[in-house]
Amino acid sequence: xxxxxxxxxxxxxxxxxxxxxxxLDAEVEMMMRYSEAPDEEARRNAPADGDKIMHMSFRVAxxxxxxxxxxxxxNPEFKGFGLALSTADxxxxxxxxxxxxxxxxxxxxMQKTFFSPRFGMVTDKFGVRWMIMVPRS
Numbered sequence: 001x002x003x004x005x006x007x008x009x010x011x012x013x014x015x016x017x018x019x020x021x022x023x024l025d026a027e028v029e030m031m032m033r034y035s036e037a038p039d040e041e042a043r044r045n046a047p048a049d050g051d052k053i054m055h056m057s058f059r060v061a062x063x064x065x066x067x068x069x070x071x072x073x074x075n076p077e078f079k080g081f082g083l084a085l086s087t088a089d090x091x092x093x094x095x096x097x098x099x100x101x102x103x104x105x106x107x108x109x110m111q112k113t114f115f116s117p118r119f120g121m122v123t124d125k126f127g128v129r130w131m132i133m134v135p136r137s
Contacts, residue, residue, distance in 0.1 A: 023099035082129035
């Protein structure tokens with residue numbers, strides 16, 4: 001059993017995937033567009049642009065993240081959760097924070113905390129909140 005986050009980017013999934021590949025060294029495991037769906041009903045119920053992503057899977061730091069364009073309404077809302085990303089060292093934490101901040105908003109700058117030698121929070125340009133930290137040794 002496992003629990004994996006599934007993110008609905010509402011029309012920006014491909015852009016997000018390319019961004020995460022660059023910012024976080026994400027590795028694409030699979031991607032299917034609505035036009036490629038084996039089920040005719042899924043293709044019929046697709047957004048107007050059949051090239052939108054029906055389902056994708058990618059890995060960041062050993063964790064699988066799932067996602068899609070959803071109904072491609074253009075207004076994703078990510079409230080009440082964030083993704084915690086633990087890194088090997090402070091240099092890597094700072095690099096990920098900097099990359100995710102491009103077009104996004106720093107919520108809490110990278111700093112030392114009582115639970116981590118380096119911790120910060122950023123909301124990326126898609127609205128996803130990230131908490132980046134170096135585990136305490």
